Amino acid sequence: MNKQLPGPGSVEIAPSILSADFANLADEIAAVTAAGVQMLHLDVMDGHFVPNITIGPPVIAKLRKHSDLFFDSHLMISEPARYAEAFAKAGVNHITFHIEVTDQPERIVDQIHNLGCTAGICLNPKTPVESIRKVAPLCDMVLVMTVQPGFGGQSFMGDAARKIIEIRKIVGPNIRVEVDGGIDPETTPIVVSYGAETLVAGNAVFGKPDRAAAIEAIREACRKCD
Ligand code: DX5
Numbered sequence: 001m002n003k004q005l006p007g008p009g010s011v012e013i014a015p016s017i018l019s020a021d022f023a024n025l026a027d028e029i030a031a032v033t034a035a036g037v038q039m040l041h042l043d044v045m046d047g048h049f050v051p052n053i054t055i056g057p058p059v060i061a062k063l064r065k066h067s068d069l070f071f072d073s074h075l076m077i078s079e080p081a082r083y084a085e086a087f088a089k090a091g092v093n094h095i096t097f098h099i100e101v102t103d104q105p106e107r108i109v110d111q112i113h114n115l116g117c118t119a120g121i122c123l124n125p126k127t128p129v130e131s132i133r134k135v136a137p138l139c140d141m142v143l144v145m146t147v148q149p150g151f152g153g154q155s156f157m158g159d160a161a162r163k164i165i166e167i168r169k170i171v172g173p174n175i176r177v178e179v180d181g182g183i184d185p186e187t188t189p190i191v192v193s194y195g196a197e198t199l200v201a202g203n204a205v206f207g208k209p210d211r212a213a214a215i216e217a218i219r220e221a222c223r224k225c226d
């Protein structure tokens with residue numbers, strides 16, 4: 001299993017299973033794996049930090065048995081410190097938590113690293129970049145939300161995406177910047193030009209009948225940025 005985040009400089013698509021057929025996850029994951037992706041984005045929601053509930057450690061532990069992909073977990077939960085260990089034990093490789101839920105993000109980054117995972121900080125569309133200035137350089141990846149977290153299939157927020165430029169200046173070239181929300185072949189060139197390297201795509205992959213063709217369409221949009 002690949003436990004490492006891809007190195008700097010490579011643009012990677014991380015399909016989000018939020019838009020997949022939850023009754024058929026093993027096949028859905030096999031389809032995107034066959035299309036050559038390296039990472040899978042797992043959206044965890046607690047019905048408290050966001051108004052929706054999705055999956056937790058038991059489901060992820062079962063998915064782990066079906067896949068060697070890098071598991072990129074996105075914890076949209078109020079108490080990430082309380083649950084980080086359970087997610088690490090379930091087999092995630094990367095744990096992202098939200099800056100909006102804690103005054104001690106550095107402590108949670110340490111905790112995640114001590115669990116053997118890479119760590120990510122995430123900020124909501126309306127949360128200022130300033131809030132992550134101190135913690136971002138301690139992380140392995142910074143996640144910029146370009147929709148309000150909670151649901152797939154929403155429209156891309158261009159103003160929020162522009163934060164990628166400022167975050168890239170803060171973290172330099174060696175920490176990945178990930179973008180999540182409304183990513184499709186049209187919005188891909190925008191976020192890649194701003195400096196995003198990990199592109200989360202839910203609806204643009206699992207909302208299309210042919211998953212491989214959908215991934216190829218996003219890759220093609222990336223190539224146009226070169
Ligand atoms: C939303 C989730 C996203 C979601 C993105 O809260 O964090 O990962 O799956 O979905 P799309 O790509 O459809 O906007």
Ligand code: ZN
Nearest residue numbers: 043074180200
């Ligand atoms: Zn997400």
